[in-house]
Amino acid sequence: MSKKAVTTALKHVLADTYALALKTQNYHWNVEGRHFPSLHPMFEAQYDALFEAVDEIAERIRALGEKAPGSFSEFAKLSTLAAPKSTQSENAMVADLAAGHGHVASTVTAAMKAAQKAGDEATADLMIGRLAAHDKTAWMLRSSLPSN
Numbered sequence: 001m002s003k004k005a006v007t008t009a010l011k012h013v014l015a016d017t018y019a020l021a022l023k024t025q026n027y028h029w030n031v032e033g034r035h036f037p038s039l040h041p042m043f044e045a046q047y048d049a050l051f052e053a054v055d056e057i058a059e060r061i062r063a064l065g066e067k068a069p070g071s072f073s074e075f076a077k078l079s080t081l082a083a084p085k086s087t088q089s090e091n092a093m094v095a096d097l098a099a100g101h102g103h104v105a106s107t108v109t110a111a112m113k114a115a116q117k118a119g120d121e122a123t124a125d126l127m128i129g130r131l132a133a134h135d136k137t138a139w140m141l142r143s144s145l146p147s148n
């Protein structure tokens with residue numbers, strides 16, 4: 001695998017991470033229900049962390065010598081995350097975000113494998129950190145859902 005395969009995979013990670021950050025911010029704004037007092041700040045902490053990750057991923061693309069995508073039209077082409085639904089119930093929002101972290105984790109895994117094949121340990125290390133962050137956030141979200 002080449003450096004080009006790594007930067008292409010990273011651009012998909014960047015777009016998916018941005019889309020998940022925006023979806024989380026959408027739900028921070030639009031969530032309604034009994035658990036608003038806990039979900040509103042939890043979603044804020046999660047999109048803050050995602051936007052921080054977006055910056056790190058974009059700057060890794062720059063360090064590898066490519067321009068980082070940074071427009072809604074580019075992100076729409078590169079991201080495969082489902083669009084947010086701002087009218088759904090609070091539980092459906094939490095479940096959608098948990099699934100979204102799983103979705104982005106699979107995009108991250110593809111980039112990690114491309115980086116490992118290319119011998120790009122710095123990118124692989126960044127992706128491994130992202131995987132752990134997505135796993136942890138997905139667990140926190142799942143734990144906020146009623147157990148039945």
Ligand SMILES: [Fe+2]
Nearest residue numbers: 028029040044
């Ligand atoms: Fe806010």
